[in-house]
Amino acid sequence: QKEVEQNSGPLSVPEGAIASLNCTYSDRGSQSFFWYRQYSGKSPELIMSIYSNGDKEDGRFTAQLNKASQYVSLLIRDSQPSDSATYLCAVNRGSNYQLIWGAGTKLIIKP
């Protein structure tokens, strides 16, 4: 079992719809959870961080965390073509500051 798992996609979503990206992790001691966006050929960019159970909203983005189910998700409302990218989920390793990375989900927003 991988430490952080994501569906590789591609996930195709019509423009204006909600895109839902999912991530599961194996380390129950993890405390910090992140979503990064990576455009092709570019470096990852932090878009959301979440540390406690529940929802955290920032503009069109909502991160959801469920520690009991070891599950973190990212919702993108009113999806735009500029949201087309690979989304990486990262989780800290136990109480350590190292991050463990999923392989990413490729998201395609169709105009």
Next chain:
Amino acid sequence: DGGITQSPKYLFRKEGQNVTLSCEQNLNHDAMYWYRQDPGQGLRLIYYSQIVNDFQKGDIAEGYSVSREKKESFPLTVTSAQKNPTAFYLCASSTLTVSYEQYFGPGTRLTVT
């Protein structure tokens, strides 16, 4: 502007040559990291450092070396012992608070032929 710089953006080397990738940050972050990314894959940790003159191996340290002589700088050397060095190399930094948010430089794309 605060940020992380990496140079060069593209690097071409012949097999058997060592090459050093530069990473500098002015965010006053204590921790710095080097990752490798291969096509269609996630990030794999090569080395990390949380303090000057100290660093630890990550998951794929073989064939790589680093130094941390200044807080702002964390250069990575890809040695001839690295079997498949062609990859996208990413440098990141973070504070050591509970947030652990990492911020990335633009990356160096290394091609070895």
